[in-house]
Amino acid sequence: MAHFYFALTNPEADGLLKEEVKNFYPELKLSYSRPGFLTFKANHPVFWKPLFARVAGVSHGKVREDEIKVQRAWLYKREASYLPPKALQDLSDKTIFKIGETVTLVMMIGEDEYWIGEYPLSPTHFQTPGEVSSILEVAAPSRAYYKIAEAFEAFDLPFDHQERVLELGSAPGGASQFLLEQDMQVLGVDPAQMDEKILKHINFKHLRKPFEHLEQGDFSKDVDWIVSDINLPPTIILKEIDRLLKFLEPRGLVLTLKMNDPKHLELLSETVANFKKKGFRKVELKYLPSHRQEIALIALRS
Ligand SMILES: C[S@@+](CC[C@H](N)C(=O)[O-])C[C@H]1O[C@@H](n2cnc3c(N)ncnc32)[C@H](O)[C@@H]1O
Incomplete structure (x- = not known):
């Protein structure tokens, strides 16, 4: 019996996701794809939790609009300009899924193309259909504002007033702006x-x-x-970072790792294990809604 899986990602990461599947899910074969939406097929059930996806789950396939019979569902539109039926949008707007529940997701992949999938809503998921960013637009020097704001929200990062951040x-300062807004130094x-x-x-x-020139003498505290x-x-x-951790002892790290070359995929699990060995108890990776070819690594000592 065939089993189907889907992933929603950002189009810039389609190649990384395919590479991840090739290396870590060899039993999955690409079945269908549009930019930012991919489905895969396997001959047996697979534990499907790819890194390079905003959300990923079981695919129930493509349906016609009149075949969508769901009591509770979120609606995701691949393009903001798509116009879904009002009843479907209303159902999505009034449906609430809580952490731990299975989300039923109706994915509008084209003007008249619908797919249905399910995914478990984890604590680090945004509670938005298809995990679109919940961060409101602001005037900031760069999109890095959204990356740190999303990491802060997804991981509930315990930033505190007047804590010192080495950035x-x-x-030009998007992330700095967000950190300064949190009253950090x-x-x-x-x-x-x-x-x-x-x-100023x-x-x-x-x-x-x-940053290669940073020395212990650059830090008074x-x-x-x-x-x-x-x-x-x-x-x-x-x-x-390894070198800096010889003379600095931060309680947390928030690293954006650029994944321009798929060969870096192999590094990731080893990197998580290494930070754990260094005393960071919680180490996680997450592809954030505003990411392109990159991934966030969060490491917290407690
Ligand atoms: C993606 S941008 C950072 C965006 C920034 N975090 C923000 O919030 O606006 C990458 C930055 O890395 C800087 N960079 C590149 N090589 C560096 C190095 N060896 N040491 C420090 N910064 C470096 C670049 O100058 C560039 O400003």
Whole structure:
């Protein structure tokens, strides 16, 4: 008997998801795809929890609009411009799914193309249909604002007033803006220019140099968090974080790892294990709604 699975991702990560399936789910064969929507087929049930998907679950296949008979469901539209039937949109708007429940998801993949799937709503999922971002649009120097805001929301990060954040790759300052809004003190490290508004903030300090040049003497006090979003391969980022952890003892890390090369996929599980060995009790990876070819790694000591 054939078993079908679906994944919703961002189109930029379609290739990464396919590569992940090839390497880690060899029993799955690609069955159908549109940008950001992929289905796979297997001959036996598979534990399907890919990293490079916003949500992923069991696919119940393609249906005609008049065949959609669901009592509770969320509706996801692949393009914001699609116009679904009003009754379906109303049903989605009034349906609430709680953490731990199985979401029934009607996926509008084209103007007149519907698919039905189910996925378990986990504690780090956004409670929005198909996990579209729940962060409201703001004027920020970069989209990194949304990446850190989404990580904060998904993992319920315990950021506290006046905690000290070492932010690696801080320019132009989207993530700094979010951290400053949380009333944190930010030490931004980046050879590039910061946004003027961020530079002027009383709780922001800029070290204008590459993070490879950071030394113990740059820190008068320890830091509470290390946040990184540097556009370099994860191998370099992780090596430097390792070096920094020899003289800094943050209680948490929020790292954006760029996955421009699928060969870095193999690194991920080993990296999670390494951070656990270093005393971080909770280490998780998550593909966030605003991600492209990247993934967030969160490590918390408690
Ligand atoms: C994706 S952007 C960061 C966005 C930023 N976090 C924000 O919130 O606006 C990547 C940044 O990494 C910086 N970068 C690249 N190599 C670096 C290095 N060796 N040390 C520090 N920053 C570096 C770049 O200058 C660039 O500003």
